Amino acid sequence: MKVVLTGAAGVIGTAVREHLGNKYDFVSITRRPADFSDVVADVNDFDAIRPAFDGADAVVHLAASISVDSPWDAVLHDNLIGTYNVYEAARQAGLSCIVFASSNHTIGGYEMDGAPRIYELDDPRVYDHNAEIRPDSLYGVSKVYGEALGRYYHETYGLRVYNLRIGSVRGDDDPTAASVKDGSFWLDLTAEQKYDRMRSTWLSQRDCAELIACCLEATTVPWATVYGISDNPRQFWDLEHARRLLGYAPKDGAPESV
Amino acid sequence: MKVVLTGAAGVIGTAVREHLGNKYDFVSITRRPADFSDVVADVNDFDAIRPAFDGADAVVHLAASISVDSPWDAVLHDNLIGTYNVYEAARQAGLSCIVFASSNHTIGGYEMDGAPRIYELDDPRVYDHNAEIRPDSLYGVSKVYGEALGRYYHETYGLRVYNLRIGSVRGDDDPTAASVKDGSFWLDLTAEQKYDRMRSTWLSQRDCAELIACCLEATTVPWATVYGISDNPRQFWDLEHARRLLGYAPKDGAPESV
Numbered sequence: 289m290k291v292v293l294t295g296a297a298g299v300i301g302t303a304v305r306e307h308l309g310n311k312y313d314f315v316s317i318t319r320r321p322a323d324f325s326d327v328v329a330d331v332n333d334f335d336a337i338r339p340a341f342d343g344a345d346a347v348v349h350l351a352a353s354i355s356v357d358s359p360w361d362a363v364l365h366d367n368l369i370g371t372y373n374v375y376e377a378a379r380q381a382g383l384s385c386i387v388f389a390s391s392n393h394t395i396g397g398y399e400m401d402g403a404p405r406i407y408e409l410d411d412p413r414v415y416d417h418n419a420e421i422r423p424d425s426l427y428g429v430s431k432v433y434g435e436a437l438g439r440y441y442h443e444t445y446g447l448r449v450y451n452l453r454i455g456s457v458r459g460d461d462d463p464t465a466a467s468v469k470d471g472s473f474w475l476d477l478t479a480e481q482k483y484d485r486m487r488s489t490w491l492s493q494r495d496c497a498e499l500i501a502c503c504l505e506a507t508t509v510p511w512a513t514v515y516g517i518s519d520n521p522r523q524f525w526d527l528e529h530a531r532r533l534l535g536y537a538p539k540d541g542a543p544e545s546v
Numbered sequence: 547m548k549v550v551l552t553g554a555a556g557v558i559g560t561a562v563r564e565h566l567g568n569k570y571d572f573v574s575i576t577r578r579p580a581d582f583s584d585v586v587a588d589v590n591d592f593d594a595i596r597p598a599f600d601g602a603d604a605v606v607h608l609a610a611s612i613s614v615d616s617p618w619d620a621v622l623h624d625n626l627i628g629t630y631n632v633y634e635a636a637r638q639a640g641l642s643c644i645v646f647a648s649s650n651h652t653i654g655g656y657e658m659d660g661a662p663r664i665y666e667l668d669d670p671r672v673y674d675h676n677a678e679i680r681p682d683s684l685y686g687v688s689k690v691y692g693e694a695l696g697r698y699y700h701e702t703y704g705l706r707v708y709n710l711r712i713g714s715v716r717g718d719d720d721p722t723a724a725s726v727k728d729g730s731f732w733l734d735l736t737a738e739q740k741y742d743r744m745r746s747t748w749l750s751q752r753d754c755a756e757l758i759a760c761c762l763e764a765t766t767v768p769w770a771t772v773y774g775i776s777d778n779p780r781q782f783w784d785l786e787h788a789r790r791l792l793g794y795a796p797k798d799g800a801p802e803s804v
Binding site for chain 2: 423426437
C-alpha cells in the first residue's frame, strides 16, 4: 500500500516511519528538506503537493500547526487551507483512505471544566466520540473543521476517513520525563497535576503507529472518529470505540505515578 | 441595542432591517455601497470591518458565500476567514452577543439519504441539534466551522452565541412561487418534489427576523444551536428546541400544496 505521509518529519511522522516503514510504501512530504523526504513542500501550496498523491492508496495527514496556542495565521494556512489541499489532492488522485491527526482539543472544554479533578484515578468522567464538540482554542476549531471536511469527502466521494483525536505523543516517548513538568501549557497546573494529566493522555509512539495502521487496514469501516491514547491507568477519553471498531490494542500505558 | 449587521444587503439582511429596524440600532456592513450602508467593506478584510464594531452590543453575522455549490476560494475567503474576522472584531470591541447564520447543510447528509421520501407529510424523520454533523458541501463544512468557532468564542470569552441552521428564506417571501421550481439545485428533484421540500424548509422573512430577535433578547441562554423554519406542515428539522429555549413562535407556514 502506497501511503502519502504529510508532516513526515514531526514526532508522529517519525514514529510512523520507524514503526510502519517496513509495512507500507510511504511518500514523505516535509516542509523542509530531510534525508527521507520524497517531496519538499508546504501543504498550504496545493500545486506543490498534488503530484505526490498520484498512484497512492491512502494519506496519513499529520502536517499542521500543532500548538494549542497557534495564532490565527498559522491555523489558517497550515490547518484550514492545508487540510483542504491534502483532501482535495487525495480525491483528485483517486486515493481511497484518509487518516487525519485530529485532536482532543476538539472537546477540550470538558477538560477545562474538569481539571485538575478529572485527572485523578477515581474520577469517573469519560468523553466519547458522541460528546458535543467544545473546542478550547483556534487550533481545536481547526480540528473540528478537519473532521467535518473528512466527513464531507467520505460521504460525497466515498473515501474511507478516520479522525484520530490524539492525546500526547512525545518526542522522548517517556510519559514520566522531566520535561512533562516544564514549558508552556494552556491550563494552569502544578508539576504534579501535569504528570497526572500525562498518565491519562499519553500515547506511546508504537501505539500511535499501531492505531494509524488499524485505520489503513479497516476496509470494512468506512468512517470513524476515535481517541488515541495508550492503555493508561486513567482514561477520560473513550478507548472502547477504537478497540471495538478498529481492533486497536494498545501495548503501552503510563505508570500511575512518577 | 446597537447591532452590527453583516451581509446587510442580502435577502435575510434586508428582512432584518425591514422587520427589526425600529427595534435595534443597526450598523449595516455591505460589500458594495447601498443607501443604507454604514460601512462598505468585505468581511474578509479585518482592518476594514473592525471599526464598525466599536460601541456595539451584538452582531448578526449573515455575510457569506451562500450557495451550497460555492467553490473553495469563495468558502475560504467569505466563510472561513470572514467569520473569524467578524468574531474576532466582536471580541476585541467587547460585544456580548453573536447571532450566526449557520445552515441546515451542516447536516445535509440526512436529507441526501432521505430525499424525496423525507419531504412527504407522513414521513416521521426529524433531526435536531444533537444530530451528528453530516455536511453535504464545502459550504456546509464552513458552517460547521463557524458553529465551532462560535462555541470557542462563547466558552473562552463569554459572548452569547446562537447558531441558526436556517432553512429557505426567499427574496419574494413566497414558498409557492414559480421560481421554486426553477434554477440549480444540489439534489436531482422534480418540480413537485422541489415544492415538497419548500413546504418543509421555508422560513418566512418575518419569522426569520423574529428568530434573530429572540436570540438578541435571550440574555439567560448563553449558547444555542437551533433550526430556523416557519410553522410548516412537514418539518424534518426540529423546531421544539428553538421554541422552548428561545421562545421562538413562528407566525407563518407553507401550504400543504400549491
